[in-house]
Amino acid sequence: MTLLIVVLVGATAVVATVGPRLARVAEAISNRLDLGQVLVGAVLLGVVTSLPGLVLTVTAASRGETELAVSNAIGGVAAQTLFLAIADIAFRSGTLSSFVPTRQVAYQAAVLMILLSIVSIGLASPDVVVGRIHPLTPAIVGAYVVGLLLSRRIDISASAAIGPEPDASDVEGGRSGQRGKLGGLEDSPEVEEEEQRPWSQLWSRFATFAVVLGLAGFALAWAGSELTATTSLSAGAVGVVFTSVATSTPELVTAVAAARRGAIGLAAGDIIGGNTFDTLFVAAADLVSADSVFGGAGVDAAGVTGLAVLLNGVLLAGLVRQGTGARNTDTESWSIITIWVVAVVVILV
Numbered sequence: 001m002t003l004l005i006v007v008l009v010g011a012t013a014v015v016a017t018v019g020p021r022l023a024r025v026a027e028a029i030s031n032r033l034d035l036g037q038v039l040v041g042a043v044l045l046g047v048v049t050s051l052p053g054l055v056l057t058v059t060a061a062s063r064g065e066t067e068l069a070v071s072n073a074i075g076g077v078a079a080q081t082l083f084l085a086i087a088d089i090a091f092r093s094g095t096l097s098s099f100v101p102t103r104q105v106a107y108q109a110a111v112l113m114i115l116l117s118i119v120s121i122g123l124a125s126p127d128v129v130v131g132r133i134h135p136l137t138p139a140i141v142g143a144y145v146v147g148l149l150l151s152r153r154i155d156i157s158a159s160a161a162i163g164p165e166p167d168a169s170d171v172e173g174g175r176s177g178q179r180g181k182l183g184g185l186e187d188s189p190e191v192e193e194e195e196q197r198p199w200s201q202l203w204s205r206f207a208t209f210a211v212v213l214g215l216a217g218f219a220l221a222w223a224g225s226e227l228t229a230t231t232s233l234s235a236g237a238v239g240v241v242f243t244s245v246a247t248s249t250p251e252l253v254t255a256v257a258a259a260r261r262g263a264i265g266l267a268a269g270d271i272i273g274g275n276t277f278d279t280l281f282v283a284a285a286d287l288v289s290a291d292s293v294f295g296g297a298g299v300d301a302a303g304v305t306g307l308a309v310l311l312n313g314v315l316l317a318g319l320v321r322q323g324t325g326a327r328n329t330d331t332e333s334w335s336i337i338t339i340w341v342v343a344v345v346v347i348l349v
Contacts, residue, residue: 001230004223004226004227004230007219007220007222007223008220008223008227008242008246010219011052011216011219011220011223011246012220012246012249014212014216015052015213015216015246015247015249015250016249016250016252016253018209018212018213018216018250019049019249019250019251019252019253019254020253020254021205021209022048022049022206022209022210022213022250022254023253023254024190024191024194025194025202025205025206025209026048026206027191027194028191028194028195028197028202029202029206031191031195032195032199032202048206048209048210048213049213049250049251049254049274050076050247050251050274050277050278050281051210051213051214051217052213052214052216052217052220052246052247052250053072053073053076053217053244053247053248053278053281054217054278054281054284055214055217055218055221056069056072056217056218056220056221056224056243056247057069057070057072057073057281057282057284057285058281058284058285058288059217059218059221060072060221060224060225060285061284061285061286061288061289061293062288062289063225064289064290064291065225065228065235066285066289066291066293066295066296066297066298067234067235067236067239067296067297067298067300067301068224068225068228068235068236068238068239068243069239069281069285069289069293069297070123070239070282070285070293070294070297070298070301071235071236071237071238071239071240071244071297071298071300071301071304072224072239072240072243072244072247072281073239073244073278073279073281073282073285074116074119074240074244074278074279074282074301074304074305074308075239075240075241075243075244075245075304076244076247076248076275076278076281077112077116077275077278077279077308077312078240078244078304078307078308078311078340078343079244079245079248079251079340080248080251080252080271080274080275080278081271081275081308081311081312081315081336081340082311082336082337082340083248083251083252083255083256083271084255084268084271084272084315084336085315085332085333085334085336085337086252086255086256086333086337087252087255087256087271088330088333089330089333089334090256104151105268105272105319106316106319106320107150107151108147108151108272108273108276109272109312109315109316109319110316111143111144111147111148111151111276112272112275112276112279112312113309113312113313113316114143114147115140115143115144115147115276115279116279116305116308116309116312117309118136118139118140118143118279119136119140119279119282119305120302120305120306120309121136122134122136122137122140122282122294123294123297123301123302123305124302125294127291127292127294127295128292129291129292132290132291132292133286133287133292134286134292134293134294136294137282137283137286137287138283140279140280140282140283141280141283144276144277144279144280147276148276213250216247217247220243220246220247221243223243224238224239224242224243227242233348234298234300235298235300236297236298236299236300236301236304236347237300237347237348239300239301240300240304240344240347241344241347241348251271251274255271275308275312300347303343303347304343304347307339307340307343310339311336311339311340314332314335314336314339315332315336317332318331318332318333
């Protein structure tokens with residue numbers, strides 16, 4: 001047990017340390033490529049900060065620990081939604097949803113809820129496989145790809161937006177020559193320092209951080225498996241409460257750090273983009289598992305999937321309510337925190 005605690009704490013500390021560094025590199029890449037922070041946050045930063053969870057899920061599934069694999073994957077979605085609420089409350093200059101490109105972020109949240117719904121249907125459906133793969137596995141991948149492609153077409157300055165949009169020069173960080181001015185704030189000195197690095201050095205740092213996060217994921221996979229074997233906790237409870245939170249630590253650190261610096265689009269894109277990518281963990285687990293992961297996921301996985309849908313429904317409601325002229329959406333953020341804490345208590349008890 002002592003070794004388990006050391007590994008859990010040590011691996012979590014590693015991802016928490018690497019997270020802020022990765023955020024600065026990703027923000028520098030966003031500025032230099034002039035792609036917009038929401039897109040880079042969703043695709044680049046969201047994917048790489050999810051690497052520990054992906055490694056853990058695939059490793060557990062390959063060992064036949066499907067309950068731990070699915071609970072960790074979907075538990076990460078719930079935990080990262082919680083982290084976005086924390087970033088909202090930690091943001092110094094107003095609520096998070098007041099400064100993000102609402103239409104684009106709300107669309108990503110809707111895509112995430114569609115993906116979670118497909119997973120929920122799979123968990124409730126008969127354990128049917130076609131060539132060792134559940135029929136809904138390619139549906140998850142297809143829905144993710146289609147959602148990602150369509151999100152590129154979303155014009156954040158369209159008049160038909162769900163809520164009032166920030167000025168594009170403030171959100172996209174560079175399209176009008178004001179790169180780095182997000183919500184009226186300048187880039188941090190650390191981001192400016194990263195941006196001055198040569199391309200080769202910038203990408204090598206990015207790759208190095210990705211490798212470190214992947215290794216941390218392997219360590220957490222071992223610790224989660226051993227924790228299930230040596231305690232009375234179910235694999236689902238370990239996945240939802242412990243490993244999913246540990247592997248999601250980069251999202252917490254990077255989102256709060258980005259939000260407090262004013263890089264709001266990057267924070268929201270990181271969390272929601274990472275969440276949509278996390279649903280692919282279930283498909284990846286199904287591909288490497290000897291049997292369908294949907295049939296062996298257990299009741300905890302079904303419950304946490306419903307929890308993830310609920311939390312993101314509250315988040316989406318907060319984004320929409322911002323369009324009504326409401327000055328404060330902290331109500332939704334505190335609701336997300338309260339719901340997650342109550343759910344964790346129920347799972348443990």
